[in-house]
Amino acid sequence: MSWFLRGFITAPIAFILALNGFGKSSLIRRLVTGSVAMGETVLCMGDTKPDYRDLVEKLGGQVIELGYGYGSINPLAVGALGSVIDQLPDPDLRRRVAARVEAGQVTIVAGLIELVRGTRIADYEETLIAASLRELYSPTGGFTPDSPPLLSDLLAVISNGADQLRQFAEEDDNLSYRASTKMLRRSLRALIEGPWGEIFDRHTSTPIDLHSPAVCVDVSRIPEGDTKLLAAVLMTCWSEGFGAVAAAHALADAGLAPPRTFGVVMDEIWRVLGVGEYMVDRVDALTRLNRVLACWLVMCSHTIKDLATMKALGFFERARAKIVGPVGPDEIERIRATVSITETEKLLVTSWAAPRPPTDDGLDGSQIRETPPGTGCFLLKTGEAAEPGIAFRMTFTPTERDSQIHNTNRRFDHLTATTPSDHDDDSGAPAMYNAHSAGSASDSGETRR
Incomplete structure (x- = not known):
């Protein structure tokens, strides 16, 4: 520096x-x-x-543990960036920060799905994730930055397929919508029901404290052979940081x-x-x-x-x-x-x-x-x-x-x-x-x- x-x-x-x-x-x-x-x-x-x-x-810093039976991290939580939105006096600044929070959530969920699949996610699937997140955080969705949704909630919204989501998927009826979102729903199900759910389908156990002089996120509890999970946790940690x-x-x-x-x-x-x-x-x-x-x-x-x-x-x-x-x-x-x-x-x-x-x-x-x-x-x-x-x-x-x-x-x-x-x-x-x-x-x- x-x-x-x-x-x-x-x-x-x-x-x-x-x-x-x-x-x-x-x-x-x-x-x-x-x-x-x-x-x-x-x-x-x-x-x-x-x-x-x-x-x-x-150094008197903060240590956060992640892994099976230890801490968890919710990729749909607004994180430290989302938690400051209400403190910002400028409406334009609040809007820009909120847009960045949503973009970060979509990026992380898309990255997790890519790791589960082993292939890239489709563009329309990212659009559906973004639309579903807006639905979850809307007044009708009932979730707030202080009470964020989980991946299982995201899957539920996509599965229900409201009219607005079908429009984003460019599908005319529920049957075609279900067919076009089947792969996305399968990938989310793998994230939720598989061993990854213990880490990613729970609320964040310990938020980052930026008042600490240093922060260490200890992921050593994740087995060395679990390559994809370790990559997923590292990517999520870097985004959170x-x-x-x-x-x-x-x-x-x-x-x-x-x-x-x-x-x-x-x-x-x-x-x-x-x-x-x-x-x-x-x-x-x-x-x-x-x-x-x-x-x-x-x-x-x-x-x-x-x-x-x-x-x-x-x-x-x-x-x-x-x-x-x-x-x-x-x-x-x-x-x-x-x-x-x-x-x-x-x-x-x-x-x-x-x-x-x-x-x-x-x-x-x-x-x-x-x-x-x-x-x-x-x-x-x-x-x-x-x-x-x-x-x-x-x-x-x-x-x-x-x-x-x-x-x-x-x-x-x-x-x-x-x-x-x-x-x-x-x-x-x-x-x-x-x-x-x-x-x-x-x-x-x-x-x-």
């Missing part, structure tokens, strides 16, 4: 790319800590491991609150993009809002292969700060299609990813973890010009070590003889970072200029 405000980059977007276990999440946690210290509110929407929960708790940011700005525009800046972390973005090409448009629409919302955005993935389509590559291209950690030679060649990487930089980055032979076979009973040589090393590239990047290494501070916010391998603690301060991000390796220039790794694991 500071580089954007000073004109060094044209948009406050960063994309972090590195192999698993080399410190991507640790770097993001450092960015989050610095932003909160500067008075920004940071939203970690959809924490899958979780990587950010401990930090947010230490951007909606909450828009709510704060609406209040500021009306003179009811001070202006604020925000940060949003979209970790594990590949989980949504990997479900299908139809998801790319949904995420693309969300990520294009950040500058308008005075919000920095950090996206993260393991490999550029996760951005398989040309449109998905746009997420990486739009990031004005590209931060590349340890990756292999093939990955560097793929990155070169988007950003200039010199041969020297290629050798440097790939050397960080190269494993080294063990110095201790453990036969003496020792279980001390060795530090992968590239742990915490990154190359920062800005723009597309053939300018050299900035190689740096992040070092944990004593406070970070003592708090163990970077120790994501606590379940292995009983198997190792390392001290709490020796743990790193995903790999559980010793922590050896800070903002130093990073050269190639020596045999001892140190990095030098």
Whole structure:
């Protein structure tokens, strides 16, 4: 954000790319800590491991749990943005915010249906969803922002097929209307009656509190193998987060609150993009809002292969700060299609990813973890010009070590003889970072200029 405000980059977007276990999440946690210290509110929407929960708790922020038997999120609720409409004195502003709330609801419901089907939703089906939502929130529908409908209520309205809905579907009688909406009703039924209903067909258990310095939505309770559900929850969380940011700005525009800046972390973005090409448009629409919302955005993935389509590559291209950690030679060649990487930089980055032979076979009973040589090393590239990047290494501070916010391998603690301060991000390796220039790794694991 500071580089954007000073004109060094044209948009406050960063994309972090590195192999698993080399410190991507640790770097993001450092960015989050610095932003909160500067008075920004940071939203970690959809924490899958979780990587950010401990930090947010230490910062006095809000933690929201979602998953089977835990919290739920209602995609038809108006969210933080809809909850401020009645506070806005300007009728035109109220109308614009209400229209945006409805558009967000339609987008999320359409996205959920696409995930259930595995194919794109039809245009007339989106129109029916929008018309049904207006019916639900009308005086005859009986629902209000304080008492929102559920997906089961949406299905009931579409199934009943009032005259107005038949007109939107361009059907002349009830029989043809039922036939044309059968697929839509089946998809909604799958959302309601299937295992997804426990999360999406209930009222939101814990609304986002933007008075918190940071917010973490912990989705680690969702099984790793439930790919589509996890993608659905992540997409819904991201939409909810951007909606909450828009709510704060609406209040500021009306003179009811001070202006604020925000940060949003979209970790594990590949989980949504990997479900299908139809998801790319949904995420693309969300990520294009950040500058308008005075919000920095950090996206993260393991490999550029996760951005398989040309449109998905746009997420990486739009990031004005590209931060590349340890990756292999093939990955560097793929990155070169988007950003200039010199041969020297290629050798440097790939050397960080190269494993080294063990110095201790453990036969003496020792279980001390060795530090992968590239742990915490990154190359920062800005723009597309053939300018050299900035190689740096992040070092944990004593406070970070003592708090163990970077120790994501606590379940292995009983198997190792390392001290709490020796743990790193995903790999559980010793922590050896800070903002130093990073050269190639020596045999001892140190990095030098």
